[in-house]
Amino acid sequence: MGIAAPKTLFEKIWQKHVVQAKEGFPDVLYIDRHFIHEVTSPQAFSGLHKRGIPVAKPKQTIATADHNIPTKDQHLPIKELLSKKQVDTLIKNCNDFDVELYGIGHEKQGIVHVIGPELGITLPGMTIVCGDSHTSTHGAFGSIAFGIGTSQVEQVLATQSLLQYRAKTMKIEINGTLEKGVVSKDIILFIISKISASGGTGYFVEYCGTAIESLSMEARMTICNMSIEMGARGGMIAPDQTTFDYIKGREFAPKGEAWEEAMAYWKTLKTDEGATYDKVISFDAAEIEPWITYGTNPGMGIGISQNIPDVAVNSTAKDMEKSLGYMGLSKNQALRGKKIDYVFIGSCTNSRIEDLRMVADFVKGKKKANDVNVWIVPGSKKVEAQAIAEGLDQVFKNAGFDLRQPGCSACLAMNEDKVPAGKYCVSTSNRNFEGRQGPGSRTFLVSPLMAAAAAVTGEITDVRKLM
Amino acid sequence: MNKIKSTTVPIPLDNIDTDQIIPARFLKATNREGFGENLFRDWRYDKEDKPVKDFVLNHSTYQGEVLVAGKNFGCGSSREHAAWALADYGFKVVISSFFADIFKSNALNNFILPIQVSDQFLSYLFKAIEKNPKLEVSVDLETQIFSIPDLGMSTNFEINSYKKECLMNGYDDIDYLIALNKEVKTFEETHIYAS
Numbered sequence: 001m002g003i004a005a006p007k008t009l010f011e012k013i014w015q016k017h018v019v020q021a022k023e024g025f026p027d028v029l030y031i032d033r034h035f036i037h038e039v040t041s042p043q044a045f046s047g048l049h050k051r052g053i054p055v056a057k058p059k060q061t062i063a064t065a066d067h068n069i070p071t072k073d074q075h076l077p078i079k080e081l082l083s084k085k086q087v088d089t090l091i092k093n094c095n096d097f098d099v100e101l102y103g104i105g106h107e108k109q110g111i112v113h114v115i116g117p118e119l120g121i122t123l124p125g126m127t128i129v130c131g132d133s134h135t136s137t138h139g140a141f142g143s144i145a146f147g148i149g150t151s152q153v154e155q156v157l158a159t160q161s162l163l164q165y166r167a168k169t170m171k172i173e174i175n176g177t178l179e180k181g182v183v184s185k186d187i188i189l190f191i192i193s194k195i196s197a198s199g200g201t202g203y204f205v206e207y208c209g210t211a212i213e214s215l216s217m218e219a220r221m222t223i224c225n226m227s228i229e230m231g232a233r234g235g236m237i238a239p240d241q242t243t244f245d246y247i248k249g250r251e252f253a254p255k256g257e258a259w260e261e262a263m264a265y266w267k268t269l270k271t272d273e274g275a276t277y278d279k280v281i282s283f284d285a286a287e288i289e290p291w292i293t294y295g296t297n298p299g300m301g302i303g304i305s306q307n308i309p310d311v312a313v314n315s316t317a318k319d320m321e322k323s324l325g326y327m328g329l330s331k332n333q334a335l336r337g338k339k340i341d342y343v344f345i346g347s348c349t350n351s352r353i354e355d356l357r358m359v360a361d362f363v364k365g366k367k368k369a370n371d372v373n374v375w376i377v378p379g380s381k382k383v384e385a386q387a388i389a390e391g392l393d394q395v396f397k398n399a400g401f402d403l404r405q406p407g408c409s410a411c412l413a414m415n416e417d418k419v420p421a422g423k424y425c426v427s428t429s430n431r432n433f434e435g436r437q438g439p440g441s442r443t444f445l446v447s448p449l450m451a452a453a454a455a456v457t458g459e460i461t462d463v464r465k466l467m
Numbered sequence: 468m469n470k471i472k473s474t475t476v477p478i479p480l481d482n483i484d485t486d487q488i489i490p491a492r493f494l495k496a497t498n499r500e501g502f503g504e505n506l507f508r509d510w511r512y513d514k515e516d517k518p519v520k521d522f523v524l525n526h527s528t529y530q531g532e533v534l535v536a537g538k539n540f541g542c543g544s545s546r547e548h549a550a551w552a553l554a555d556y557g558f559k560v561v562i563s564s565f566f567a568d569i570f571k572s573n574a575l576n577n578f579i580l581p582i583q584v585s586d587q588f589l590s591y592l593f594k595a596i597e598k599n600p601k602l603e604v605s606v607d608l609e610t611q612i613f614s615i616p617d618l619g620m621s622t623n624f625e626i627n628s629y630k631k632e633c634l635m636n637g638y639d640d641i642d643y644l645i646a647l648n649k650e651v652k653t654f655e656e657t658h659i660y661a662s
């Protein structure tokens with residue numbers, strides 16, 4: 001019995017949640033919080049019905065409607081029949097199984113990955129899952145958070161546990177200071193284009209370094225959110241004073257003695273000195289400029305001052321040709337000055353109050369370009385209320401932006417918010433796949449600042465030139 | 468599932484994401500059936516809903532239970548609907564040189580076997596199918612061998628022993644987890660975040 005071997009943050013949290021480890025089998029991992037929504041849960045609930053079993057831990061299960069709901073006139077019945085049926089099914093299932101639902105119109109409703117943190121449900125050192133790949137967002141609090149499929153949603157509902165193989169660990173370190181006009185979204189778009197859309201597959205990533213430590217919680221969430229876009233299982237950032245300050249006082253955060261007990265645990269949540277990762281990558285923050293994607297996966301990105309390359313990292317000539325054909329672009333072309341049709345500011349990547357403030361600060365006193373449609377969709381009812389309380393809604397209105405009601409909206413275009421075929425959309429969301437924002441739509445992924453710059457100029461613009 | 472012998476359906480593209488396998492607008496269902504009709508919808512049908520002639524699923528030459536696809540298959544969204552669509556269409560095996568994590572586990576939970584081969588083997592396989600669209604391949608789960616009998620080629624593939632057992636016997640994770648109820652309850656007694 002020597003001294004315990006040094007461990008990474010990931011290993012510590014994992015170990016604390018292993019119910020059973022057996023040679024040749026995946027670990028049985030205990031799940032602390034389970035978020036569910038209307039799209040990936042109905043088939044899981046039918047499974048429980050069929051087996052005649054209850055939800056094991058209704059109090060650790062949180063439901064909301066977000067993916068498939070309209071972002072206009074939310075007080076009216078949903079017009080689209082299939083969407084309505086899906087939302088109604090969620091209401092019925094939550095009723096039948098005694099799960100709390102923050103449905104349409106509820107003051108706590110919003111995109112799953114926005115409401116968890118803002119309500120203080122997401123805490124350091126937890127295991128968190130949801131039938132949605134961007135569950136990685138919650139890793140910003142120093143938790144193991146990852147997306148699961150519907151069969152696994154059923155497993156967690158039924159048993160509050162999951163069978164999982166432990167991922168490999170990767171450390172991504174970013175040191176230095178960000179230039180003005182460069183924000184956390186640029187960091188993550190930059191990383192993904194350096195290591196490609198599959199460069200993180202099989203890994204759980206821990207982000208660290210001075211550039212990460214200096215970020216606010218909301219900015220950290222943007223980074224962890226997109227870990228999945230490099231194929232990683234999830235991403236995490238060790239909790240620190242910024243984390244604790246953010247959590248303190250939130251509705252479901254521990255209070256009094258429970259707070260002290262939690263803090264004692266949270267303070268252990270950092271990678272031990274000497275612990276080893278399976279892979280380590282470092283970057284210098286000074287290398288990062290406002291970043292933008294040009295292709296049809298998030299790994300196809302460039303700095304705004306650069307031109308489209310011959311081939312993206314880990315891609316092939318054929319892949320590039322197909323992507324650029326779809327996007328109506330060509331090699332060596334610069335994106336600067338490219339006319340655009342839509343701007344979407346929203347999604348679980350960039351729809352929090354800080355994102356809205358950042359945009360409002362920039363557009364105050366400016367107007368959107370004439371032939372551009374600008375949708376701004378808050379991530380939750382709370383974000384919406386806060387934006388109105390701060391008068392941001394007026395700023396957006398004066399700029400000609402269309403401020404909508406909370407939901408996933410044009411991030412995946414399951415509702416009416418679709419970008420028409422062939423049109424260009426500058427978007428703060430996380431995926432630029434073919435047809436993601438509507439059949440035939442063409443997406444450029446950027447930061448909220450870059451989106452705001454595109455909105456006022458009507459073309460792709462280096463936001464630094466306007467600051 | 469144990470042994471499969473079949474012709475193949477090749478899609479030699481990298482990074483096929485789950486939005487292509489089943490576009491988001493088809494995720495409104497509340498049951499698991501019928502997704503096969505919309506598998507690869509936007510590649511398979513044009514705007515007027517007419518079949519796109521040169522897409523492989525509309526080609527009578529290419530049929531079978533084995534889909535052969537480029538690197539990083541199933542990346543993107545975690546939607547299990549992608550696995551349901553493939554299974555509903557009739558695929559039992561997907562061959563690629565790399566699979567996205569969540570897709571892999573979704574596939575296995577729906578009794579689709581993802582077989583990872585080397586980049587080199589994959590490009591060889593694509594060429595062989597191009598030469599002979601009726602090429603037969605065979606999968607032996609027991610011995611974990613994937614082979615192209617006509618060309619005398621074969622390769623081993625990996626699958627963890629637990630999942631192999633599940634596939635061979637047709638049982639899944641949830642049965643296993645439910646049986647561990649007592650262990651989970653005991654764990655909860657001392658765990659910080661259990662209610």
Ligand code: SF4
Nearest residue numbers: 134347348408411412
């Ligand atoms: S905003 Fe987009 S990425 Fe986020 S949960 Fe909704 S659909 Fe998924």
